[in-house]
Amino acid sequence: MALLYKADPVRGERWRALFARHAPDIEFRQWPDVGDPAEVRYLLAWEPPSDLATRLPALEVVFATSAGVDQFDLSQLPAGVPLVRMLDPALETGMVEYASFATLWLHRRLYDYVRQQRECQWQAHPLVAAEQRRVGILGLGQLGQAIATRLSGYGFPVSGWSRSPRQLPGITCHAGPDGLKRFLASSDILICVLPLTDATRGILDRDLFALLPAGAALVNIGRGEHLVDDDLLEALASGQLSAAVMDVLSQEPPAPDHPFWQHERILLTPHVAAMTQPESAFPVLLDNLRRHQRGEPMVGRIDRQRGY
Template identity: 65%
Template structure:
């Protein structure tokens, strides 16, 4: 049984060592050293190679080394090939840490204080109690629910929105397009952790921003494709939005002339909210391989129709 790895070669060495120690029955190969392509049953990759069906004729499962799969063109993959996303607890922990950092930075006005430091200007501003700050999360999957649980002890008024109805203790939940404006209207800080699909492409646009309270702030931890970047710049210029924390862009890395680099109301990070760590992800990947070998359902298998 052979697995082909196609991602970061440095972390690949960690994966290789873990398989050698804990699953020696699974042969490890690293792209582009395929050996006999017909022996490869599993592919663990960030992005799939072209002509996958021809290149790996006996491939049985594609394991995406990420929590999302929007970097994969699902339409170009063999229709009967299972695609499984990585339910790495380390990714969830990283997302919770980043969400806490972003929300607290906006809650405590740190972008303004960063600019004051650059201007050598010493001035304190009124602190709003956390109980008076309304934080809303778009997307209520498992990661979003963990983020909400992490934010709860600070005392924020929490709400969430998803396509389908959810019920989460301590969270005011909204569902569907008809409830989206009501949800947005009570968000002082809005976090986007939605999957990127045809329905969510460009959802963070001028129309959506207009539903937020004037002076609200945005955190995008989803994908760059969620955000209409020009609409964000206009919303910041008009005062409709006061600040934004962005971990993702449509084009990564950002080109040197990108306006977000020096914008005083934007905190930009290079897609680092969460990273797959072999140490925490290995057990999840191996368990899914064993499930496939036993004929059991795999955890995190992608619904091609929904895109996640």
């Protein structure tokens, strides 16, 4: 019985050592060294190889190395093979850290102070109390809930929106199309952590920005395809948005002439909000492998109809 790994080869060696130490009954193989395809029961991958059904005829489960699975074409996965997302505690920790940093960066207007430093300008700006800065979390899954809880601890009034109703202590929760407008109207800093689906692709557009309070700010740590780039530039130029922190883009890296690179009100980072760490992710993955071997439900299985 073998597991085939297809992602970053350096981290692959860390995965290999963990399997050798804790699960020697599961042979670890690293792409492209597939060996006998008939022995491969599990695939752990960022992106799967093409023609999975023919390349790996005995495949039983595909495990994503990420919390999101929009990089997978679900229509190309064999019908009877479940897809399971990564539930690494380090991913949650990283996303919470990044969201906290980005919120404070925007709240304290550090984009202005960075510009002033370049211009040798010594000028203070009025400080807004945290309780007067409303933060909205667009997407209240596991990551969104963790971010909301942390940010409320800073004293920000925090609200969240999800497709279906949720309850979270200390957080004002909105749901569905009717709740979206009310949610956006109360979000001075909007943080997107939505999964990418056909329904959410391009959701961060001029129509959504127009529903935010004038001068609101944006953080996108969901997926680059959530954002319409030109609409963000337009909103920043008009003053409808004051600033943005972008960790994900539809094209990564962006072209050298992409306007985000030099925009003084956009902080751009190279998709680093969170990264799967083999040492913290391995216990969760191994638990799911053992669950599958015992015929028990796996945690994090993707609903193909919803895409997450």
